[in-house]
Amino acid sequence: MGILTEIFTWWNGQTIGTRLYTSRNGQKVGEDDQGNQFYQTADGDRRWVIYNGVAEASRVSPDWHGWLHHTFDTPPSDKPLARKEWEKDHVPNMTGTEAAYRPPGSVFTPAQRPRVAGDYEAWKPE
Secondary structure (H helix, E strand, C coil), X not given: CHHHHHHHCCCECCCHHHXXXXXXXXXXXXXXXXXXXXXXXXXXXXXXXXXXXXXXXXXXXXXXHHHHCCCCCCCCCCCCXXXXXXXXXXXXXXXXXXXXXXXXXXXXXXXXXXXXXXXXXXXXXX
């Protein structure tokens, strides 16, 4: 089933074309904590990621994102970015999942928006 998935889908890992290109031209540079694998060509001109699972760009951490977009020359596997004490861990986009933020008053949550007096004035045509 794996080869059929690579031929007919692009959203869960790599396609057959990406597999062939990577095997011929790719040099593995590193892997992140989610299992995504990062490659580049021999001259370092092209860089790409092969996702471990669903191809969702927000699953790439900021340090690898900077390397992919040529902001950093050295990959994070060789020289990790310095982290500040106030920085939070990377979290992918949770929109559309059970972990998505749902504020009070949203149609997806039973919580009600608190009523506030004076925050709305209806428009009336003259």
